[in-house]
Amino acid sequence: MRARYGVPLTLTAVGAAGLAYAAGFEVRSFRLRRVTVPVLPRGMRPLRVLQVSDIHMVSGQRKKQRWLQSLAGLRPDFVINTGDNLSDTEGVPETLDALGPLMEFPGAYVFGSNDYYGPKLRNPARYLIERAQGRHGLNGNAPVVGAVHNPWEDLRDAFDAAGWVGLSNSRGRLKLEGIEIALTGLDDPHIKRDRYAAVAGGPESGADLSLAVVHAPYLRSLDAFTADGYPLILAGHTHGGQLCIPFYGALVTNCDIDTDRVKGLSTHTAGDRTSFLHVSAGCGTNRYTPVRFACPPEATLLTLTERG
Numbered sequence: 299m300r301a302r303y304g305v306p307l308t309l310t311a312v313g314a315a316g317l318a319y320a321a322g323f324e325v326r327s328f329r330l331r332r333v334t335v336p337v338l339p340r341g342m343r344p345l346r347v348l349q350v351s352d353i354h355m356v357s358g359q360r361k362k363q364r365w366l367q368s369l370a371g372l373r374p375d376f377v378i379n380t381g382d383n384l385s386d387t388e389g390v391p392e393t394l395d396a397l398g399p400l401m402e403f404p405g406a407y408v409f410g411s412n413d414y415y416g417p418k419l420r421n422p423a424r425y426l427i428e429r430a431q432g433r434h435g436l437n438g439n440a441p442v443v444g445a446v447h448n449p450w451e452d453l454r455d456a457f458d459a460a461g462w463v464g465l466s467n468s469r470g471r472l473k474l475e476g477i478e479i480a481l482t483g484l485d486d487p488h489i490k491r492d493r494y495a496a497v498a499g500g501p502e503s504g505a506d507l508s509l510a511v512v513h514a515p516y517l518r519s520l521d522a523f524t525a526d527g528y529p530l531i532l533a534g535h536t537h538g539g540q541l542c543i544p545f546y547g548a549l550v551t552n553c554d555i556d557t558d559r560v561k562g563l564s565t566h567t568a569g570d571r572t573s574f575l576h577v578s579a580g581c582g583t584n585r586y587t588p589v590r591f592a593c594p595p596e597a598t599l600l601t602l603t604e605r606g
Contacts, residue, residue, distance in 0.1 A: 319591070324589075324590045324591060324592075324593075324594055325583060325588055325589055325590045325595065326361050326362070326595075327594045327595065328361075328362070328365040328581060328594070328595050328596070328597075329594045329595065329596045330369075330372075330596065330597055330598070330599060331562065331578075331579075331596050331597070331598040331599070332598070332599050332601070333562070333563045333576065333598060333599075333600050333601070334600075334601045334602075334603055335530055335563065335574050335576070335600055335601070335602050335603070336602075336603050336604060336605050336606050337507065337529040337530050337574060337602055337603075337605060338506075338507060338602050338603060338604050338605060339506065339507070339604070339605070340604055340605070341604070342477070342506060342507075342604065343477075344601055344602060344603050345375045345376075345474070345477070345479075345507075345601070345602040346372070346373075346374045346375050346599060346600070346601055346602075347374060347375065347376060347377075347378060347532075347599070347600040347601075347602060348369060348372060348374035348376075348377045348378070348400070348403075348597060348598070348599055348600075349377075349378045349379075349380060349532055349534075349576065349578050349597060349598045349599075349600060350366065350369070350377065350378075350379050350380075350397075350400070350578075350581065350597045351379070351380040351381065351382065351513075351533075351534030351535075351578035351580045351581070351597075352380075352381070352382040352410070352412075352534050352535065352537060352578065352579075352580025352581065352582050353366070353382065353383045353384075353393060353396070353580070353581055353582045354382055354383075354384065354385035354412060354417075354580075354582030354583055354584060354585065355383060355384055355385060355386060355389040355392055355393040355396065355582065356385050356386045356389060356585045357386050357388050357389055357392055358392075359392070359582075362396065362581065362582065362595075363392060363395060363396040365581070366396040366397060366400070366581070366597075367395075367396055367398070367399050367400075369399075369400060369597055370399035370400050370402065370403070372599055373403075374403055374599065375403075375404070375474055376403060376404040376405055376406070376472050376474065376479065377400050377401075377403050377404070377405035377406075377462075378405065378406055378407070378509075378511060378532050379397075379405065379406070379407035379408075379457075379462070380407075380408060380410070380511060380512070380513055380532055380533055380534035380535075380578060381407070381408050381409045381410030381412075381413055381486065381513035381534060381535070382409075382410035382411070382412040382413060382513065382534065382535065382580070382582075383397075383409075383410075383412075383413055383453060384412055384413055384416075384448050384450070384453070385412055385416075385417050385582065385583075385584055385585040386416075386585060387416055387446060387448055387449065390448075390449055390452045390453055390456075393453065394453070394456050401456075401457070401460035401461075401462065402460075404461065404462075404472045404473075404474060405457075405460070405461070405462040405463070405472075406462055406463040406464070406465050406470060406472065406481050406483070406511065407457050407462050407463070407464060407465065408464075408465050408466055408483045408484065408485065408486070408511050408512060408513050409450060409453075409454075409466055409485065409486060409513065410486045410488065410513035410514065410534065410535060411435065411486050411488050411489045411513075411514075412448070412584070413448060413450045413453060414447070414448060414450050414486075414489070415442065415445040415446060415447060415448060415489075416445065416446030416447070416448055417584045417585055417586055418442075418445070418586075419586045420586070422541075422587055425550045425552060429549075429550050429551075432554070434488065434516075434552060434553050434554060435487075435488035435489055435490075435514070435552075435553070436488070436489045436490045437487070437488070437490065437516070437553075437554075442489075463481060464483075465481055465482070465483020465484075465511050466483060466484070466485040466491070467483070467484055467485045467491075467492065467493040467496045467497060468483060468496070468497065469481065469482050469483075469497055469502070470483075471502075471505065477506050477507075478504070478505045478506050479505060479506065479507050479508075479509065480501060480502040480505035480507070480508040480509070481508070481509050481510075481511060482497050482501075482508065482509070482510050482511070482523075482528070483497070483510070483511040483512060484497070484511075484512040484513075484519055485513075486512075486513045486514055486535075487512065487513070487514045487516040487518065487519050487553075488513065488514040488516070488535060488552075488553060492512070492516075492518075492519055494518075494519065494522045498522070498526065499526065500526035500527045500528070501526070501527055501528060507529075507602070508528055508529070509528065509529075509530050509531075509532065510523040510528040510530070510531040510532070510573075511531075511532050511533075512531065512532075512533050513533065513534055513535050514533065514534075514535035514536075514552075514553050515531075515533035515535065515536070515553060515555045515559075515575065515577055516553050516554055516555070517554050517555060520533075520555070520566045520568070520573075520575065521566075521568040522568075523573060524566050524567065524568035524569075524571050524572065524573040525568040525569055525571060527571060528573055529573060529574060529605075530573060530574045530575075530576070530602075531566065531573055531574070531575045531576070532576050532578075532600075533575070533576070533577050533578070534577065534578045534580050535552065535553060535577075535580075536548075536551045536552055536553065536555070536560045536561060536577055536579065536580075537552070537579055537580050537583065537590075537593070538560055538561035538577075538579025538580070538593040538596075539551065539557065539560045539561070539579075539593055540583065540587070540589075540590055540591075540593055541589065541590070541591045541592075541593070542591060542592035542593045543592065544592045547560070548560040548561075548593070555577075559575065559577060560577065560579075561577050561578065561579040561593075562576070562577065562579075563575070563576050564576075564577075576598065576600060578596065578597070578598055579593055579594075579595070579596050580595065580596070581595040581596060581597055582595065583595075
């Protein structure tokens, strides 16, 4: 009997232990990623940019709220929020409470699909199937029917009242003690809300630095930003793969970017131009898949330095 059932029982035990770790520990094991990006003009002082993404706030997530509040202690020059703040129709007050200390700093934001629509229960294996078939979000699947609408307008109004700049298919500027940052953003490509024609034309003259911001790093958006000459693109959405294989990495990205660039700093080339790309693995999960494995939740402090 032992010889016959020993291996299945061992595999079951290992699987249960892995699930317990992914759901009970790693999903709450918040980290800060630090990267340096050489994109500034010569003679300009370094800038510290805090990127937060994919919070997916659910009521009662106190540890996540406290951790986000603590990030204000980093004293960034400005904050970029790359969307998917919600995973609960009642989550706006707690999201704003968590981000309150960060909203004391200059900032900008774009929204993701989960800011607009409530999550749906779905089989996680569908992500693998959709990847194999080249279908992602509304870019390859049928439009969502009967979706729950989140109160994203309340989130927008609070961000705007704090002075954060909304970048959904629009441009904006941040002024930082004599330094002017021009920002160009898109609404979420994952649900086909991006309208690049509305913001095309490349970096603005007169700004000390121009940055591009988008929630989901779809190739069409990255190509457009890079071809227009933006030195750095900030994105989220991927959750870093969320369930990864140790020493291998992510299996899916939930968009058409490759798994090698599912999180962290990389580059993107379009034509004869190359931009830096930073994809945040985010600090939350969809409320129906509250697990992470080999991919802890994170925010990123980017230090922008002079170009070489």
